[in-house]
Amino acid sequence: MTDDDLLREADYTSYHDSCRDPHITPSEDLVECRRQTGHTDTHATRSGLLAIRWTAHDGDR
Numbered sequence: 001m002t003d004d005d006l007l008r009e010a011d012y013t014s015y016h017d018s019c020r021d022p023h024i025t026p027s028e029d030l031v032e033c034r035r036q037t038g039h040t041d042t043h044a045t046r047s048g049l050l051a052i053r054w055t056a057h058d059g060d061r
Contacts, residue, residue, distance in 0.1 A: 003051040006044040010034035010051075019043060023054045 010018075019033040021043045031052060033043035044053045 001041070006035070006051040006053070007046055007049075009036065010044065010046045021056070023052075025052060 013034055013036050017037055019035050019037050019039060021033040023031050023033070023043060025031060031045045034045045035043060042053045043056055044051050
């Protein structure tokens with residue numbers, strides 16, 4: 001999935017319907033996954049014009 005696809009998904013997924021898996025970025029910011037609940041690949045959110053991705057760990061959604 002491209003960054004543009006991830007950003008579009010984050011923009012059009014309501015907070016209520018988003019995954020919300022927490023993640024600490026390298027700059028120590030806390031972000032939450034804004035992808036649709038039930039996705040099966042990497043977590044992602046928007047940071048301005050950029051997409052931030054992280055790998056789901058065992059036991060995550």
